[in-house]
Amino acid sequence: MPSRDPPAEQDPELLRRLLRAKDRMDAAYEEDWPVERLARVSHVSAAHFARSFRQAFGVPPHRYLLTRRIERATALLRDTALPVTEIAFQTGWRSLGTFGRIFRDIAGASPGAIRARERAAAHQLGRTPGCFLSAAHRPDLTIAVSEKRRRGANAIKRPRLKEVR
Amino acid sequence: MSQHVEVVGLYVRDQDEALAFYVEKLGFRVHTDARNGEYRWLTVQHPDQPSFQLGLFAPGPPVHDAATAQTLRAMVAKGAMPPLVMMVDDCRAAHERLRGRGVEFTQEPVERYGAVDASFRDPSGNGWKLMQARR
Numbered sequence: 417m418p419s420r421d422p423p424a425e426q427d428p429e430l431l432r433r434l435l436r437a438k439d440r441m442d443a444a445y446e447e448d449w450p451v452e453r454l455a456r457v458s459h460v461s462a463a464h465f466a467r468s469f470r471q472a473f474g475v476p477p478h479r480y481l482l483t484r485r486i487e488r489a490t491a492l493l494r495d496t497a498l499p500v501t502e503i504a505f506q507t508g509w510r511s512l513g514t515f516g517r518i519f520r521d522i523a524g525a526s527p528g529a530i531r532a533r534e535r536a537a538a539h540q541l542g543r544t545p546g547c548f549l550s551a552a553h554r555p556d557l558t559i560a561v562s563e564k565r566r567r568g569a570n571a572i573k574r575p576r577l578k579e580v581r
Numbered sequence: 582m583s584q585h586v587e588v589v590g591l592y593v594r595d596q597d598e599a600l601a602f603y604v605e606k607l608g609f610r611v612h613t614d615a616r617n618g619e620y621r622w623l624t625v626q627h628p629d630q631p632s633f634q635l636g637l638f639a640p641g642p643p644v645h646d647a648a649t650a651q652t653l654r655a656m657v658a659k660g661a662m663p664p665l666v667m668m669v670d671d672c673r674a675a676h677e678r679l680r681g682r683g684v685e686f687t688q689e690p691v692e693r694y695g696a697v698d699a700s701f702r703d704p705s706g707n708g709w710k711l712m713q714a715r716r
Contacts, residue, residue: 431658
C-alpha cells in the first residue's frame, strides 16, 4: 500500500453535521440518498461531503446506506413473514433482481436461505435490547460490493489463493 | 444504600449548551456545578433518580492534552460514544413532548418485541435510546 500523509484532523463541528446525514440515512433507508441531498443535510458541497464522510466513517455514503438496507432486510426476513418482494421494496430497492444479487453478494446467501438461518438462530437474540441488535447485525462492508463479488468468484475458482489486499 | 454507582459522565462539546439541553429539554436538575480554574465539574440528575448523577464533562485541559481533547471531541461528534438508555413510561408521549422542545430525534418510536423505543441525540452527538419496557 502506498504511504500517505495522515489525513487532516476533521473539525468536530463538521463531524456533527456529517453524523446528522448518517442518522438521516439510518432513519429513512428506503429513500434515495444522492450525495447532493446528503450534502444539504450537512451544509457542505457535494464533493466535500463525499470525501469528508468517507474520512469520518470509513466508508463512502452510498455503501453505508447499503449496509443499513441489508441489515434491515435481514431483520425483516427474520422477524416478519413478508414476501421477499415486499422486503426488497421496503428497504429501498426498485428491482427484485438487483436486491437478490446484491443481498447474496453481501450476506453470502440468498434472502430465502438467510431467512431460514436467522429464524433458526433467533431464539438466542432475546437478551440484547432489540434496538441495539440492528447495529450489531450491520454487515461490515469494508470493500466495495463489486470487489467482494470478484473475490468471491476468484475464491471459487482458486480456493487456496489467499485474499490479495 | 451506601454502595452504588454515583456518577457516570458523558463528554460534551460545550458545558453551557449541554446544561441547557439536559435541564431545559430533558428535565434533569443540576446537582453540582463547580469550577476550579479551567476545570468545571458539572453533574445533573434525573428527577426520579436522586442516587445517580450524570456528569457533563468537556474534553480539554487540565485533564487532556490538546490532541487527546481533539480526538475525544471528534469521537463524540461522530456518534462513536457508547449507548445511553433512558426508560420512560410512555415512549410515544415522551417523544412527542421532547420533539416539541426541539430535541433532535434520529428514530421515531418503533415497537419491537412488545417494547417501544425511539432515539435522539444531544447537541454534542451523544446518542440516547428512549425506551418503554414491555408491559
